[in-house]
Amino acid sequence: xxxxxxxxxxxxxxxxxxxxxxxxxxxxxxxxxxxxxxxxxxxxxxxxxxxxxxxxxxxxxxxxxxxxxxxxxxxxxxxxxxxxxxxxxxxxxxxxxxxxxxxxxxxxxxxxxx
Amino acid sequence: xxxxxxxxxxxxxxxxxxxxxxxxxxxxxxxxxxxxxxxxxxxxxxxxxxxxxxxxxxxxxxxxxxxxxxxxxxxxxxxxxxxxxxxxxxxxxxxxxxxxxxxxxxxxxxxx
Numbered sequence: 001x002x003x004x005x006x007x008x009x010x011x012x013x014x015x016x017x018x019x020x021x022x023x024x025x026x027x028x029x030x031x032x033x034x035x036x037x038x039x040x041x042x043x044x045x046x047x048x049x050x051x052x053x054x055x056x057x058x059x060x061x062x063x064x065x066x067x068x069x070x071x072x073x074x075x076x077x078x079x080x081x082x083x084x085x086x087x088x089x090x091x092x093x094x095x096x097x098x099x100x101x102x103x104x105x106x107x108x109x110x111x112x113x114x
Numbered sequence: 115x116x117x118x119x120x121x122x123x124x125x126x127x128x129x130x131x132x133x134x135x136x137x138x139x140x141x142x143x144x145x146x147x148x149x150x151x152x153x154x155x156x157x158x159x160x161x162x163x164x165x166x167x168x169x170x171x172x173x174x175x176x177x178x179x180x181x182x183x184x185x186x187x188x189x190x191x192x193x194x195x196x197x198x199x200x201x202x203x204x205x206x207x208x209x210x211x212x213x214x215x216x217x218x219x220x221x222x223x224x225x226x
Binding site: 004035041042044045091093102104105106 | 154156158204214215
């Protein structure tokens with residue numbers, strides 16, 4: 001089992017540029033989550049999908065952030081335009097079932113916006 | 115407002131010592147999970163507790179869920195350098211495929 005796959009692992013970009021983060025969930029999982037982790041704020045939920053449908057995007061910081069899940073095996077998180085305060089590690093996680101079903105996290109994408 | 119407060123934030127102890135870290139909230143959780151995260155990796159689930167007063171053991175790790183389901187503790191016996199990492203608690207306030215609410219974690223270092 002390959003686990004949750006994220007790409008790229010590291011991204012360095014200049015302020016104002018568009019950034020796209022990618023995630024492939026574990027096959028068969030029907031829920032996908034995007035989290036952001038910083039030292040100051042810890043791990044924060046940005047958005048989650050169930051059966052490819054966005055369920056709760058209340059954690060998305062602002063309109064510069066958008067997420068899509070066109071099919072069960074792929075999701076993207078886009079930031080346009082990026083700002084230095086977006087620098088963080090972004091994690092994708094997937095799970096099957098509901099409620100307290102185990103969530104499996106990917107290795108994360110470390111984003112640095114200069 | 116931090117929904118889940120973890121303490122201590124940082125803990126450095128010698129190999130062989132025992133330790134307890136805490137996860138507290140004013141909210142009631144239907145379930146609570148503990149994760150361990152190592153540098154450069156994503157969090158990995160250790161345990162899920164769902165019943166008030168529940169105690170689960172995972173080798174040298176003992177997890178307890180408070181009777182009122184508002185708090186939890188993780189006790190490690192005879193800590194080893196391999197236990198080093200960031201320990202995160204995460205609460206689920208309702209049913210459905212909800213995203214968890216995470217604490218900021220306890221950074222644990224076990225020195226050989």
